[in-house]
Amino acid sequence: xLHQYSLANWMDTRPSTAVAIRAGVTLTADEFIVNVCQWxxxxxxxxxxxxxxxxxxxxxxLSILYALWYLGRTAxxxxxxxxxxxxxxxxxxxxxxxxxxxxxxxxxxxxNTDFAHTYCTxxxxxxxxxxxxxxxxxxxxxxxxxxxxxxxAKTLAQFDSELHSLHTQxxxxxxxxxxSTVSHQHLYGLTxxxxxxxxxxxxxxxxxxxxTEDIYHFAQQQSQYVLVSSPSHITRVxxxxxxxxxxxxxxxxxxxxxxxNKADALCMSKLLDAPLWEIYGSSETGVIAWRxxxxxxxxxxxxxxxxxxxxxxxxxxxxxxxxxxxxxxPFLSDTLNIHSDGSFELQGRxxxxxxxxxxxxxxxxxxxxxxxxxxxxxxxxxxITRKRTEVASVIMLSKEGEKQLMLAGRAGVIKTLRTLLxxxxxxxxxxxxxxxxxxxxxxxxxKVTLTALQALVEQPALLKWPAIKxxxxxxxxxxxxxxxxxxxxxxxxxxDQAPILPGVAQVHWAQKYADEYFDISGKFxxxxxxKFANVIQPDEDIDLLLAFSPEKQKVTFxxxxxxxxxxxxxxxxx
Amino acid sequence: MTALQNELKLxxxxxxxxxxxxxxxxxxxxxxxxxxxxxxxxxxxxxGLALQKRYGIKLDSNSDETRxxxxxxxxxxxxxxxxxxx
Numbered sequence: 001x002l003h004q005y006s007l008a009n010w011m012d013t014r015p016s017t018a019v020a021i022r023a024g025v026t027l028t029a030d031e032f033i034v035n036v037c038q039w040x041x042x043x044x045x046x047x048x049x050x051x052x053x054x055x056x057x058x059x060x061x062l063s064i065l066y067a068l069w070y071l072g073r074t075a076x077x078x079x080x081x082x083x084x085x086x087x088x089x090x091x092x093x094x095x096x097x098x099x100x101x102x103x104x105x106x107x108x109x110x111x112n113t114d115f116a117h118t119y120c121t122x123x124x125x126x127x128x129x130x131x132x133x134x135x136x137x138x139x140x141x142x143x144x145x146x147x148x149x150x151x152x153a154k155t156l157a158q159f160d161s162e163l164h165s166l167h168t169q170x171x172x173x174x175x176x177x178x179x180s181t182v183s184h185q186h187l188y189g190l191t192x193x194x195x196x197x198x199x200x201x202x203x204x205x206x207x208x209x210x211x212t213e214d215i216y217h218f219a220q221q222q223s224q225y226v227l228v229s230s231p232s233h234i235t236r237v238x239x240x241x242x243x244x245x246x247x248x249x250x251x252x253x254x255x256x257x258x259x260x261n262k263a264d265a266l267c268m269s270k271l272l273d274a275p276l277w278e279i280y281g282s283s284e285t286g287v288i289a290w291r292x293x294x295x296x297x298x299x300x301x302x303x304x305x306x307x308x309x310x311x312x313x314x315x316x317x318x319x320x321x322x323x324x325x326x327x328x329x330p331f332l333s334d335t336l337n338i339h340s341d342g343s344f345e346l347q348g349r350x351x352x353x354x355x356x357x358x359x360x361x362x363x364x365x366x367x368x369x370x371x372x373x374x375x376x377x378x379x380x381x382x383x384i385t386r387k388r389t390e391v392a393s394v395i396m397l398s399k400e401g402e403k404q405l406m407l408a409g410r411a412g413v414i415k416t417l418r419t420l421l422x423x424x425x426x427x428x429x430x431x432x433x434x435x436x437x438x439x440x441x442x443x444x445x446x447k448v449t450l451t452a453l454q455a456l457v458e459q460p461a462l463l464k465w466p467a468i469k470x471x472x473x474x475x476x477x478x479x480x481x482x483x484x485x486x487x488x489x490x491x492x493x494x495x496d497q498a499p500i501l502p503g504v505a506q507v508h509w510a511q512k513y514a515d516e517y518f519d520i521s522g523k524f525x526x527x528x529x530x531k532f533a534n535v536i537q538p539d540e541d542i543d544l545l546l547a548f549s550p551e552k553q554k555v556t557f558x559x560x561x562x563x564x565x566x567x568x569x570x571x572x573x574x
Numbered sequence: 575m576t577a578l579q580n581e582l583k584l585x586x587x588x589x590x591x592x593x594x595x596x597x598x599x600x601x602x603x604x605x606x607x608x609x610x611x612x613x614x615x616x617x618x619x620x621x622g623l624a625l626q627k628r629y630g631i632k633l634d635s636n637s638d639e640t641r642x643x644x645x646x647x648x649x650x651x652x653x654x655x656x657x658x659x660x
Binding site: 211214233236238241357428432461 | 591615632
């Protein structure tokens with residue numbers, strides 16, 4: 001069993017201990033301290049207490065953290081590097097470090113050795129100030145239920161006691177390398193992928209395993225490894241790879257962020273021939289409990305980690321008590337069913353936060369960003385489980401939004417709204433299903449229920465406009481080349497066996513597009529010489545031709561295809 | 575568009591449960607992730623699984639190579655073709 005070094009006094013560690021492995025090269029504690037000094041030197045040229053840190057390389061990331069801590073500063077860690085996230089955080093902090101626009105980076109033109117010689121004299125190394133482990137070392141940001149991100153502060157002393165509690169339950173093994181599919185920018189990854197191995201002298205692999213094939217690939221280069229993963233990867237593991245022929249020994253598999261299906265947990269454990277420990281915790285509370293599924297007919301219950309206790313308040317809310325819980329928000333958002341022996345089952349969340357592929361997202365925040373757009377009057381975001389659990393959105397468009405829907409179609413409107421969301425949220429949590437409605441599905445109690453919203457998404461989107469492929473126009477003529485979609489609202493219930501586009505819809509479209517494209521001063525007055533010669537059916541490619549006569553204030557329309565003229569007429573304005 | 579390209583498009587739409595997209599709207603050379611179809615990292619895992627199930631392809635290479643295979647429909651088609659010819 002390995003000895004735990006406190007994160008503040010990690011220098012007690014052996015100088016040749018491996019800290020990380022990057023591109024096949026082992027980086028030792030000696031090299032790490034030079035790297036930390038280099039970051040410290042760079043950062044000391046800027047003043048400010050709180051710094052936003054984002055770096056995709058965990059070794060550099062950890063170096064930045066230590067550089068800040070030696071300077072007595074705090075690292076603010078965003079969960080993603082979306083431009084809006086970073087901009088907002090930086091505006092609340094003193095600046096940014098790492099991979100971000102205008103973030104402070106190292107001058108890599110100077111080789112490490114020169115630098116070490118110039119700035120990192122032995123004297124400086126010896127003179128590194130002690131780190132106060134009671135100071136706030138990091139602030140983490142995560143989704144809050146109001147839609148505004150919540151921040152949590154943690155001290156190194158809290159991390160130390162959390163790691164100690166974990167080590168009591170799951171002793172850190174010597175000689176194994178930590179491989180991971182999760183980012184260190186989140187608390188689970190930060191704790192399990194970086195701080196836990198670091199404080200026990202166990203190296204972590206810098207490369208992230210994005211695909212399960214990467215785990216296989218990198219494991220081939222190790223003799224022993226520990227896998228830090230989550231249900232996203234474990235449920236999608238490539239079973240065709242000959243995992244059993246791997247010479248590397250997998251010691252432990254950790255999974256957190258969301259509960260695993262029992263079958264998936266057992267499958268992964270068997271495939272890698274290693275115990276799979278599921279970890280339950282949250283940003284607010286740190287780690288709380290663990291479970292390991294066994295092959296019987298029940299789900300394993302969660303068991304608290306050493307030094308974690310619960311108090312139940314009079315409303316049944318669970319308060320977590322441990323040395324590493326955030327004192328300001330010790331209450332769980334999950335509802336638990338606690339048994340007499342202290343083990344428990346999870347029974348869902350009690351707030352408007354969902355987890356999509358283990359990523360915590362506030363549905364209110366998504367709805368709020370959507371409603372900030374001028375095309376949107378009202379927006380609802382909610383989770384729906386189809387092949388995977390995903391976010392969907394039901395939207396009431398503004399007048400301007402409706403106009404865009406007519407001109408640019410669903411695809412155009414969705415693209416704009418998606419782009420807006422993508423500057424604020426990771427792709428995984430951006431809605432994949434959209435419904436535009438005239439009114440929200442209120443029930444008799446004037447409530448919009450989740451079931452009603454989900455029902456809208458389970459039906460195909462009903463469309464009001466043709467799918468436009470091309471528009472050519474001049475001041476007096478417009479040709480709209482389009483396809484008639486199957487899911488058109490006007491086809492609903494109209495001759496189910498052989499649906500056709502009703503004449504009234506054809507006239508309506510002609511008038512709406514004429515209004516949009518011509519400088520018409522009058523209002524609709526009447527129709528002239530309207531003829532419906534041939535029916536228009538779904539999936540047909542149609543050209544809608546509009547010609548405007550300003551003197552007469554009339555618009556001539558015709559719907560044509562390769563079959564000839566389907567319909568024609570004149571719309572008179574006065 | 576070849577039959578294989580079309581088959582891959584239909585496979586992607588089906589296995590990712592995509593809405594608002596038709597096989598004819600996916601350009602063979604367009605990026606599948608970020609800009610083009612806008613797929614995410616979970617979709618990448620799902621495509622990997624679908625390739626494994628349908629064509630018996632194992633992606634035991636590193637992420638960079640896998641990312642190159644997943645760049646577009648054309649790149650995926652090459653991957654499948656090379657696999658078939660082995």
